[in-house]
Amino acid sequence: MRVMNYLTERIAPLRGAMTSFKPAIGLIAILCVLPIEVLVVRASGHEPYPALFQPSFGTVEQSDSTVKYDFGKLTATTVDGEKLEVDPYQIMPSSSVDPISIWSIRFGPDKEIEPDIWLGFFKNSLTRLYPHEQFAKVTIEWYEIKLRVSDQKQVSKHLISSTNLDFGKP
Amino acid sequence: MTTKIDIVRWLKASDYDDKDTAISRVIFGSLFLMLKPTFSWIGEYPRNSYMPPPGPFQLLAEFPPPWFFVMLDYAVTVLGVCVLIGYTTKITSVLLSLLLLMGYGFSFSLGKIDHTILLALTPMFMAFANWGNLLSIDSRQGRTSGNQSSATAGLSAMRLLAVSIGVAMLTAALMKFRGGWLSLSSQAAYSHEIAQYFFKGREGFLAEIAVSTHLPLLWEAIDWMTVALEGALLILALSWRTWRIGLALICIFHLGVLLVFNISFWYNILAYIVFVRWSKVSFIGRIRGKMFLLFVPCIIAVEVLLVWLANFSIESTVIIFSGGISAFYLVNHLMVRPTLLLRNRYKD
Numbered sequence: 001m002r003v004m005n006y007l008t009e010r011i012a013p014l015r016g017a018m019t020s021f022k023p024a025i026g027l028i029a030i031l032c033v034l035p036i037e038v039l040v041v042r043a044s045g046h047e048p049y050p051a052l053f054q055p056s057f058g059t060v061e062q063s064d065s066t067v068k069y070d071f072g073k074l075t076a077t078t079v080d081g082e083k084l085e086v087d088p089y090q091i092m093p094s095s096s097v098d099p100i101s102i103w104s105i106r107f108g109p110d111k112e113i114e115p116d117i118w119l120g121f122f123k124n125s126l127t128r129l130y131p132h133e134q135f136a137k138v139t140i141e142w143y144e145i146k147l148r149v150s151d152q153k154q155v156s157k158h159l160i161s162s163t164n165l166d167f168g169k170p
Numbered sequence: 171m172t173t174k175i176d177i178v179r180w181l182k183a184s185d186y187d188d189k190d191t192a193i194s195r196v197i198f199g200s201l202f203l204m205l206k207p208t209f210s211w212i213g214e215y216p217r218n219s220y221m222p223p224p225g226p227f228q229l230l231a232e233f234p235p236p237w238f239f240v241m242l243d244y245a246v247t248v249l250g251v252c253v254l255i256g257y258t259t260k261i262t263s264v265l266l267s268l269l270l271l272m273g274y275g276f277s278f279s280l281g282k283i284d285h286t287i288l289l290a291l292t293p294m295f296m297a298f299a300n301w302g303n304l305l306s307i308d309s310r311q312g313r314t315s316g317n318q319s320s321a322t323a324g325l326s327a328m329r330l331l332a333v334s335i336g337v338a339m340l341t342a343a344l345m346k347f348r349g350g351w352l353s354l355s356s357q358a359a360y361s362h363e364i365a366q367y368f369f370k371g372r373e374g375f376l377a378e379i380a381v382s383t384h385l386p387l388l389w390e391a392i393d394w395m396t397v398a399l400e401g402a403l404l405i406l407a408l409s410w411r412t413w414r415i416g417l418a419l420i421c422i423f424h425l426g427v428l429l430v431f432n433i434s435f436w437y438n439i440l441a442y443i444v445f446v447r448w449s450k451v452s453f454i455g456r457i458r459g460k461m462f463l464l465f466v467p468c469i470i471a472v473e474v475l476l477v478w479l480a481n482f483s484i485e486s487t488v489i490i491f492s493g494g495i496s497a498f499y500l501v502n503h504l505m506v507r508p509t510l511l512l513r514n515r516y517k518d
Binding site for chain 1: 177178181182207208209211212214215216218219221222223224225226227271274275277278280281282283284285287288290326327329330333334337338339340341342344345346349350351353356357358360361362364365368369370381384400435438
């Protein structure tokens, strides 16, 4: 009992000190987040989550004073050979994350679109949009478009990638 | 040792009392439920399209089944209501933050990270700032933490939230700096505006005027001001007064982003509103006793009315009003008040 009392008396001030320093420990932890985040981004090339980041945007202007943008075009071909241009906004589920950003990240010009994952997704989305049509394939084409900054005129547009997803026989 | 003690004192120094944080909770809760993020749409994507960012979500191999996200939506709504009415506020606030972090983590596992972290963290920090001590079921049932130690811990939680916001904004400034926003040979904001307008079809509000205004000096100034403001916020967190001025400037910045780029980045506004000294707002400060019970429906009614009158989305309306009120605050605090003080001193 005497030992317990002695320990309690000894520990009480330490606990008090710890309580008062807790916020300082929190502050140090938050300030340490920044260099750790920078290290993770450098090591992995991707932004981690959860992490204290805000939108960086980055620059889009090229050295030749043009703005470059990759524009994705989605074409669905019916079993009769008719081609329908489909707005990607209609294919992507409405979401709180910008659907067009998901579209350009997942199906972008440098991405391999795995049929195992995405075939069913495109089939279902097209059936939802055009319930009376039967489709044979979808084609995703990406064009690199350049606009001149000074007058916003298009200076070039060329195809940079094209991917077909065949649905097989209906 | 002295420095450490000073830091602790600075962390605990506060301009806010329980009434301020309680009103913040009610306004946060009502706005959150109106703007409530949903996650059930994730279930429409293939489960094996999972592409998590570096972090704990990499421990999973694929998305959970669709019913999981439906349940998550329900849970977030229930917790949002609990926070609004102040029912077991500390626990429900922390749980709300954790569920938001989880929901957004899955959302971002489709490849695109939308920087909603400050919205998700705010209830967790404010749970420890005693925002359930007043205007709550907890306070009516005597479940509040009103002792001295919890009160001081509460004050530091708000300072830590302010520092977190400052650090997050600093990352944006650093990335922009590295991305060449301060280079005099290009105008990053204008280039983005062109991309948003022509390629993403964001043509609303002032976008057309902005695109047709090709004044390199103006856009270069916008580039520099953006980097300076985002970078300076952490320093402005040193004092509550400068912090509020910084947040007012950031709210005007968000309004500018909405009007020019048509991007309604409302998530952060809900983190900023907890730093308003609501009890000093004259008509709110005068509300007493049971009149507070009318406060929640009144707030919601005013919001709905504003959305209906303005005919904008709720998100845009929140940004427009926060930007407008911030401009009024800045004019009042930086111009009107100093002028009146000088005049009174001259009279004396």
